[in-house]
Amino acid sequence: MRRRRLLQGITLAAGAGALTAGATLLERPRRDEVGPYSLGVALGADGEPVLIRVGSAARYLPGTRVLAQPGGSPAAVAAVEELARQQRDWLAAGSIPGAGTEYEELVRGALLDLSVLTLPHGGTIAALNHKWRYVWPRDAAFAAAALAATGHLEDAVENLRFLQRVQHADGSFQARYLPDGSGIPDSRGRQTDGTGWALWAMDRVMSAAVGDAGTQVAASLAPLLRRSTAFLLAEVSGRDALPAPSSDYWEHREQRLTLGTAASVLAGLEAATRMHTRLGDDQQADAARTAAARTRGAIEDRFGRYGYGRYPRRSDADAASAFLLPPYQPRELTGAVAAWRASVEPMLRPAGGLAPGGGWQETGLSWTPETALYAWAAAAIGEREGARHWLRWLSDHRTSLGALPEKVTADGGPAGPAPLAWTCALVVLTVAELRY
Numbered sequence: 012m013r014r015r016r017l018l019q020g021i022t023l024a025a026g027a028g029a030l031t032a033g034a035t036l037l038e039r040p041r042r043d044e045v046g047p048y049s050l051g052v053a054l055g056a057d058g059e060p061v062l063i064r065v066g067s068a069a070r071y072l073p074g075t076r077v078l079a080q081p082g083g084s085p086a087a088v089a090a091v092e093e094l095a096r097q098q099r100d101w102l103a104a105g106s107i108p109g110a111g112t113e114y115e116e117l118v119r120g121a122l123l124d125l126s127v128l129t130l131p132h133g134g135t136i137a138a139l140n141h142k143w144r145y146v147w148p149r150d151a152a153f154a155a156a157a158l159a160a161t162g163h164l165e166d167a168v169e170n171l172r173f174l175q176r177v178q179h180a181d182g183s184f185q186a187r188y189l190p191d192g193s194g195i196p197d198s199r200g201r202q203t204d205g206t207g208w209a210l211w212a213m214d215r216v217m218s219a220a221v222g223d224a225g226t227q228v229a230a231s232l233a234p235l236l237r238r239s240t241a242f243l244l245a246e247v248s249g250r251d252a253l254p255a256p257s258s259d260y261w262e263h264r265e266q267r268l269t270l271g272t273a274a275s276v277l278a279g280l281e282a283a284t285r286m287h288t289r290l291g292d293d294q295q296a297d298a299a300r301t302a303a304a305r306t307r308g309a310i311e312d313r314f315g316r317y318g319y320g321r322y323p324r325r326s327d328a329d330a331a332s333a334f335l336l337p338p339y340q341p342r343e344l345t346g347a348v349a350a351w352r353a354s355v356e357p358m359l360r361p362a363g364g365l366a367p368g369g370g371w372q373e374t375g376l377s378w379t380p381e382t383a384l385y386a387w388a389a390a391a392i393g394e395r396e397g398a399r400h401w402l403r404w405l406s407d408h409r410t411s412l413g414a415l416p417e418k419v420t421a422d423g424g425p426a427g428p429a430p431l432a433w434t435c436a437l438v439v440l441t442v443a444e445l446r447y
Contacts, residue, residue: 182242
């Protein structure tokens with residue numbers, strides 16, 4: 012269900028927004044360096060997404076992210092009630108990981124927020140705040156994975172179709188795109204990890220499809236698979252079997268290869284191997300398998316011998332060390348689990364969450380997507396208590412409307428845009444991995 016149906020309903024339902032006991036509810040405006048702070052998002056009577064700012068008295072209709080219309084006209088009240096009904100129906104058509112557990116309300120809210128952030132042309136924007144209202148291939152890929160994992164296959168495929176539409180003919184992606192897919196907002200340039208994550212997400216979506224649906228997904232996304240595989244194979248075709256330097260999720264211009272780029276390329280090659288094998292394309296499957304093996308060995312050599320820091324040779328810890336483990340890889344790289352565990356201490360921040368890396372300059376801020384990356388990795392390798400620890404932290408640092416913010420300040424207050432799509436997707440996927 013996409014927002015071509017916005018008035019037909021932006022998909023989803025979720026808990027109305029009361030936080031769990033002990034949650035941090037600091038709502039004062041934040042300083043510029045942590046970005047604009049918002050309490051959440053909603054759908055208005057016209058079906059359009061609305062950003063809820065600090066000081067708002069906004070209230071959701073029960074079980075939805077639809078704005079109540081106290082004192083509204085009969086037509087407005089009827090419109091929001093219809094949107095709310097459709098959101099509830101959408102949620103009921105899928106599954107809610109963690110239903111009946113302490114995580115149910117958290118997952119409901121994350122799913123609902125993902126639905127509001129998914130716009131008419133199929134792409135999921137990072138957040139509704141002005142500077143985040145764009146589609147990053149990385150965020151859209153994780154959103155697709157989360158939607159597929161909860162039974163919303165059509166929504167997942169539409170996210171990938173958006174990526175297929177905007178992808179360059181050579182298989183590369185720009186850093187981010189305008190919400191309608193009509194172009195790019197700036198000159199950040201291409202980012203190689205987008206192609207890796209697109210393939211990784213496509214594999215998860217295909218795997219979630221039942222029966223003939225998997226074949227249909229593959230057929231509708233054949234250009235994405237073909238172009239992306241070719242691009243990654245070309246990226247690692249050199250003697251060192253590693254991609255060229257590129258910006259990654261840090262959004263910094265890079266002159267050296269980062270672990271985030273290398274690991275996402277490997278994840279994409281592994282996914283391409285599985286998909287081409289499933290489709291009976293032995294030649295492409297063998298090419299991707301060979302390339303993945305070479306790239307895995309190169310990462311273990313160039314990064315692994317120095318503890319898997321951000322750059323080859325000795326360097327600061329990076330949250331991308333999570334990308335070296337399941338669920339991002341079919342099996343962990345040599346020495347990666349120990350490096351991942353060791354990376355927590357230098358990235359830990361005052362409020363108890365993680366930074367993007369040990370060398371990240373904002374020493375007071377915790378970042379929720381990086382923290383959630385570690386939650387899912389912990390769940391995937393069987394460290395259930397570690398996953399639960401990070402999930403509890405994420406749950407306790409939502410806004411007063413139950414949204415997962417991008418950042419958390421040193422005093423424990425939610426900060427930056429809220430909700431953030433990447434974090435929402437990761438929370439859903441983590442709880443799904445725990446299989447309650």
